[in-house]
Amino acid sequence: MSELLNRRLALLGERANLSLLEQCLHGIERECLRVTSEGRLAQTPHPEALGSALTNEKITTDYSESLLEFITPALPDPADTLASLDKIHRFAYSKLGNEYLWSPSMPCPLPAEEDIPIAYYGTSNIGQLKYVYRKGLALRYGKTMQCIAGIHYNFSLPEKLWPLLKEAEGFVGTDRDFQSVSYIALIRNFRRYSWLLMYLFGASPALDAGFLRGRSHQLEQLDPDTLYLPYATSLRMSDLGYQSNAQAGLTPCYNDLASYTDSLRKAVATPYAPYVEVGTHQDGEWVQLNTNILQIENEYYSNIRPKRVTYTGERPIQALVARGIQYVEVRCLDINPFLPMGIDLTESRFLDAFLLYCALNDSPLLTNTSCSNATSNFLSVVKEGRRPGLQLQRDGQPVDMKSWAAELLEQIAPLAALLDQSHGFDAHSTALDAQLAKVKDSSLTPSAQVLAAMAEHKESFAQFSLRQSQAHAEFFRSEPLAADEQAKFEELARTSLAAQAELEQNEVGDFDVFVGSYQASILAISN
Numbered sequence: 001m002s003e004l005l006n007r008r009l010a011l012l013g014e015r016a017n018l019s020l021l022e023q024c025l026h027g028i029e030r031e032c033l034r035v036t037s038e039g040r041l042a043q044t045p046h047p048e049a050l051g052s053a054l055t056n057e058k059i060t061t062d063y064s065e066s067l068l069e070f071i072t073p074a075l076p077d078p079a080d081t082l083a084s085l086d087k088i089h090r091f092a093y094s095k096l097g098n099e100y101l102w103s104p105s106m107p108c109p110l111p112a113e114e115d116i117p118i119a120y121y122g123t124s125n126i127g128q129l130k131y132v133y134r135k136g137l138a139l140r141y142g143k144t145m146q147c148i149a150g151i152h153y154n155f156s157l158p159e160k161l162w163p164l165l166k167e168a169e170g171f172v173g174t175d176r177d178f179q180s181v182s183y184i185a186l187i188r189n190f191r192r193y194s195w196l197l198m199y200l201f202g203a204s205p206a207l208d209a210g211f212l213r214g215r216s217h218q219l220e221q222l223d224p225d226t227l228y229l230p231y232a233t234s235l236r237m238s239d240l241g242y243q244s245n246a247q248a249g250l251t252p253c254y255n256d257l258a259s260y261t262d263s264l265r266k267a268v269a270t271p272y273a274p275y276v277e278v279g280t281h282q283d284g285e286w287v288q289l290n291t292n293i294l295q296i297e298n299e300y301y302s303n304i305r306p307k308r309v310t311y312t313g314e315r316p317i318q319a320l321v322a323r324g325i326q327y328v329e330v331r332c333l334d335i336n337p338f339l340p341m342g343i344d345l346t347e348s349r350f351l352d353a354f355l356l357y358c359a360l361n362d363s364p365l366l367t368n369t370s371c372s373n374a375t376s377n378f379l380s381v382v383k384e385g386r387r388p389g390l391q392l393q394r395d396g397q398p399v400d401m402k403s404w405a406a407e408l409l410e411q412i413a414p415l416a417a418l419l420d421q422s423h424g425f426d427a428h429s430t431a432l433d434a435q436l437a438k439v440k441d442s443s444l445t446p447s448a449q450v451l452a453a454m455a456e457h458k459e460s461f462a463q464f465s466l467r468q469s470q471a472h473a474e475f476f477r478s479e480p481l482a483a484d485e486q487a488k489f490e491e492l493a494r495t496s497l498a499a500q501a502e503l504e505q506n507e508v509g510d511f512d513v514f515v516g517s518y519q520a521s522i523l524a525i526s527n
């Protein structure tokens with residue numbers, strides 16, 4: 001264990017500081033497709049009873065009109081975060097009629113591209129901008145890939161923790177600088193070690209054959225309707241899923257916030273020839289916001305993002321440059337189709353210990369070798385993480401994946417223990433033990449369990465997923481929300497619809513000018 005980590009553990013373990021680790025914040029975004037009772041993409045509009053996708057802070061849509069996104073507040077106790085997510089699911093199920101929430105990350109059998117509905121946010125300028133952005137994504141990546149659903153785990157340490165470390169370590173700079181430097185260090189370590197999360201929580205070893213739209217691939221045929229890889233953990237995070245070649249060269253430098261925001265700023269301001277050829281308009285209609293490598297910073301599909309809550313109308317880069325990093329968004333987690341919400345408290349407790357390790361451990365700057373090792377290790381584990389004897393690259397040398405995984409869990413154990421000491425229970429150490437069991441026996445991983453369940457029931461990916469979706473629907477519908485909770489969600493839906501209507505009625509200025517000034521806002525940023 002690094003000297004720095006040792007010192008930090010000792011400092012945070014002091015009685016006066018122990019309560020700090022009860023004040024981490026956790027927010028979860030869970031995406032899921034709405035499907036028909038036959039497990040096909042719902043073609044119905046976003047249910048009005050769920051409110052406005054533009055303004056409802058808890059229930060919105062991601063890429064498609066049929067791709068729901070549930071968002072919890074940021075809470076100190078992940079059990080409360082998950083309880084909040086549970087309530088959103090129960091409310092949603094009370095308004096879905098005979099539709100289901102698709103249980104896994106990889107999509108249900110999809111209609112033709114042109115029949116996948118892009119999410120619609122109304123006629124306000126921001127609503128139209130979100131729609132045109134999605135038209136641009138269709139053009140650049142295809143709508144099919146954009147129907148993949150994920151879990152985004154948002155995490156922060158208490159702001160009071162950073163000055164404590166800063167003083168102890170004699171950092172020269174402001175509290176805000178130290179906080180940003182520390183979160184960027186977390187992200188560098190996350191790049192080094194997040195292959196472990198793919199092994200432990202990856203749950204997309206298979207997909208519906210139609211997903212590839214006839215493209216060439218290296219997958220194997222499991223049955224006439226299912227493609228898979230026998231040792232895959234997360235095809236969603238492979239080059240077939242939520243990655244893209246267009247962004248391959250984009251790996252921004254995570255050595256400091258300024259170079260991170262710089263690389264993103266360049267990407268949203270640099271034309272990309274294939275997109276220039278298409279242009280922003282076809283037959284007088286907007287088809288993409290601009291012809292740059294990224295239309296906006298949201299389009300950079302990284303596994304983790306530094307984040308700062310934005311003010312109304314502010315862009316993510318503006319918020320980061322103006323006020324520094326506030327939390328991280330872990331974006332690489334698959335939805336576990338065996339879990340009604342796709343994630344559970346055991347996973348959350350382990351993620352906290354893992355992220356704390358990434359935050360507090362020594363985090364040298366990433367060299368070219370460590371960068372390419374991180375990328376190749378991640379892709380090896382998503383495609384064949386359960387292969388016996390799999391070797392990864394560490395500091396340019398081969399290392400047995402299982403041995404490295406066990407070593408990492410051993411190094412994370414003191415962080416789990418410190419979190420337990422702070423909370424007064426052993427849930428983090430118990431969660432870590434459950435991960436060690438998966439390292440010892442890969443049949444315990446969710447990706448292995450998906451393939452085992454399909455084999456046991458002799459079912460395709462789609463049949464397995466629909467069965468799980470039906471089971472989760474039953475789980476949520478069997479215990480509807482209490483009347484007062486239901487009423488709160490219905491009120492939220494109503495006020496969100498009214499807020500959207502007001503936005504539209506009070507809209508000023510035309511859309512073209514709005515897009516122009518949105519784009520220009522990037523050029524005005526100086527680090």
Ligand SMILES: Nc1ncnc2c1ncn2[C@@H]1O[C@H](COP(=O)(O)OP(=O)(O)OP(=O)(O)O)[C@@H](O)[C@H]1O
Pocket residue numbers: 025026027028029071072073074075154155156298309326327328329
């Ligand atoms: N300080 C924080 N620490 C941890 N989580 C936070 C913090 N602040 C906000 N969050 C969480 O981050 C998530 C933000 O999700 P939201 O979809 O609202 O914003 P976004 O991810 O920036 O938007 P988009 O999905 O359009 O990119 C929420 O779950 C919220 O609870």
Ligand SMILES: N[C@@H](CCC(=O)O)C(=O)O
Pocket residue numbers: 031062146147148149150151242298301331
């Ligand atoms: N649907 C994507 C995320 C979409 C987005 O960028 O928010 C996922 O699978 O994680």
Ligand SMILES: N[C@@H](CS)C(=O)O
Pocket residue numbers: 062063134137146298299
């Ligand atoms: N959420 C995804 C799809 S719209 C993005 O922002 O790019």
